[in-house]
Amino acid sequence: MIGIVVVSHSPRLAQAALELALAMVPGKRPAIALAAGADGDVIGTDASRVAAAIEEVSSPEGVLVVSDLGSATMSAELALELIDSSSTRVVLSDAPFVEGLIAAVVCAAGGATLADVDREASTALRAKRAQLAAAPPSPHTIEHTDTRPRDGDSPSRYRTEQVDRGGVPTQADSPLRHRSETTTSGHVSGTFGSPSPSPSSPYRTEILPNAAGLHARPAAVIATKVAQSGEQVTITNASAGRGPVDAASTMLLLSLGARQGDSVEIRGVGESSSALVSELAELVAEGFGETADGAATPHSVVARAHHSAGDPIGVSAGRRAGRVLRMPDPITEPSATETVPRGDRAAAAARIVSATTSVVADLTRRAETAQAGHARDVLNATAQLTNDPVLVANSQRRVMVEGRTPQRAVWDAVSHLAAQLGSLGGVGAERVADLHDVRDRIVAQLTGEAQPGVPTSTDPFVLVATDLAPADTALLDPRVCLGIITAEGGPTSHTAILARALGIPAVVAAGAAASAAVLSPGTLVLLDGMTGEIVIDPTPELVASVATATATSTAVTGAGATGDGYSVPLLANIGGVSDVAVAVAARAQGVGLFRTEFCFLDRADAPRLDEQIAAYRAVFSGFAGQKVVVRTLDAGADKPLPFLASGHEPNPALGVRGYRTSWARPEVLDLQLTAIAAAAAAERADVWVMAPMIDTVAEAIEFARRARGQGVSTVGVMIETPAAALMSRELLDVVDFASLGTNDLTQYTMAADRMLGSLAALNDPWQPAVLRMIAAATGGAEQAGKPIGVCGEAAADPLLAVVLVGLGVATLSMAPRVIAPVAAVLGGASRAMCGDAAARALSATSSAAARAAVKKVMESR
């Protein structure tokens, strides 16, 4: 029997036409494959789907391709170029779509040859032509093209017209219709009856209130509920016009790209689904129990680069000793060329199911034992994503049709889905890291490699890894993870920043010292996150001294001052209202850096004035009577936002970013300044405002003019470039304060990309050149008589904090969790020691010498 491929612009059209055809052949049927719609199920055709469909139904008797309009034919022709056409005879039929398909299916089911089926299909219009030719002339033929009911129409035709006019909404026209019925309570609901005998379809429309939108965890919750209920539910993102999709698939739910503020429509099939629809609607309406202003979890992946040549670098203070637990190395990419012989494909495809089942079981078990609520949710969401029917089916298809190995099939299927999600931007793009985690887990299961991710352990351990992704680091439990040692990474890498935020001592760029040969699992190791020192098999006395040191450092309070009483306020770096409680608990004396990007993430356009005011007030209200330094929007080619897209740039770090984005879009900055000033007026915090990436005095004058014009009283600039550091005197003549962004100042002074682990040794604020640059800036500030603070990661290095104070820095701002260790070290120094430390560091010839010199000063006390 020949195979048949149905090519259509619309999956629904193809499905319906096929149903119509299959109703004609109750017994044996030919193999039929659909190739309908393009990627993401847009209306259109996709030649690669046509090619896959041809291969799926290929038989020695040949394959007939029946297509609908225009580009469907073109895609079918292109498909022939994509397959090995010598192995299968393929004929592209010129038949009318519906009539031709029915004729072809019936004829093929009877065992006809390809040529016969083709001829039968292409002459399928004969019946209709014959009937119309036999009908009475002109008046009737006109009536057939008219949609209005007329006298003389057949009863059945007339009845159809009445139903159409009855205004019964179909799934396709529902969003518009429902929007018009939105009630004041913010949602609409009801039950629309379709004409009997079709079932009724309960539906609800809700606005997504939470900041993260419909992300992986809630998508998994919804998919599980729907799958377990056995009901059919579809969800549509009415705001974006995406969907409807089957709510039992996490992957398809994520493909809706539903964000905060989007209108989400939930529709069930049949009365029995109405309870489930209501339950899901409540979940959406409550934002899945999440806050409206939750800060986004960082998901960008740290560049995994080569080994650094320099010495290990301490990036998160603290001395700890413990047994080594090793993080498995990243999964290797499976071969793209290896193929599975046709006869073995079914067995290979089946392995995908057993592999995903084991991974899901493992993740679920870990979720049950996980301590923290957040970690448990992440594990559960990953499990759900792993078990997604679309992912499994897509992978299996690649094994069956393309002959890929199961591991390659999973790899490709996930990459494909990740590209789809990534192209949605925003929420979807942030899920890409989760998808890659799922991919690595299934591939590891299939190839027998160690499962990726942080190994589980209830005993305390020191984690040793090549590098850590942010997601790995975020999941670490500070109660059992005593310390982190990585071969790669730099002081401003995400690992370092997150380790400091979690209060876990960390040493990065350890190179060969972190290899499995040196630090094998179970080895006792001591690390010093301040000096970068690593001691293998330390003496019991040394281990005991570490234990005491840890106990004392936790007793310190947050007020910043040297031992002889010179006050250096210690402030917090925060990214939104969710960080306020942590900052207050850490006894921060205010906020030295309030990053405002959170308010703008996941947005297609700039947030409205009232939204911004509310977001800023929420933060300001936590610091009544204290200082809050707000940084205006810091975006650009390196941190793109949809509404501030500056296009492709070869060197994003040197491109249109920070304050420079306001050149093209001044209204975004003006609106933000207005919102900050209004929020400041309504709260009792002492609000200061600064612009990122200021280079010139002219920019500072312009920013100050605009900020003051919008009602901001205290205006400052960030000093992040050598240009600004060298001009700090003149810059501070025109503004009220300055703040050193040491991460960028380091990368620009050393001309070393901070994302590259291989440049970690250069990207070190201890480099004497960087310290001299800071000294130039603080010197200028002193001449101008204006305050200068530090809000980069340098402030979080306790030893470096001593140097910064010695250089004349007035305030230090850092991740809230490191305030205590910085306060402790600062309290152990006198102001004179700080000056001495600064002088010695400035005159050192290398970063290592600078560290050693300062350490010596501190030990001399």
Place this chain on the structure above:
Amino acid sequence: MTADTGSTGAVSTATIIAWLTVFRDLVTANNAYLTELDSAIGDADHGSNMTRGMDAVVAQVGSVAPESIAELFTSAGMTLVKTVGGASGPLYGTFFLRCGSATPAGATQLDSTAFGTCLRAGLEGVVARGKAQAGDKTMFDAMAPALAAYDQTVGRGASLSAAGVAAAVAAATGRDNTEPLVAKKGRASYLGDRSVGHIDPGSASTTLLFEALARALSDT
């Protein structure tokens, strides 16, 4: 980055990536314009189709990081075929796929003549797929003059950068010349004489393709 193109006047993988990326930027910036042209004589989806397709191409190239020019073209072509949906999918898809098969496997640099051969193969693919001739009011009317101008400029011994600019100018002229024509292909052909007085949207996006090429070649 211009590091690996240098002063040799060669087309590198970086040039192709820049070409694709700038084309993406241009179709995105001109999304509304392309759709407006298409709404006059088509089904008003050309802008969104091309934007979706090129977004996917740039994402795919970014995630797969093809190492040779042929792989880049093939990856771009397959992605367009899968994501565009409308007739531009197989047409632009075939263009890049044929460019890819005309490029020596594994090559990471092409001189101006070899690159011209590749583009020519792409144009032949478009003709084979769409069966359009000069004056049918299609993308062919912009692409064919662009390639003729490219070949002519290279033949005079001028730089790649100059050839790119010549191609872009010729494409724009070809595009503007579609305005008085009667459409012979695609959905616009159903309109017959009513298609007169409108620029063909396919020729407009093809002009953007060559504008993007000119910008990418300006770095070689």
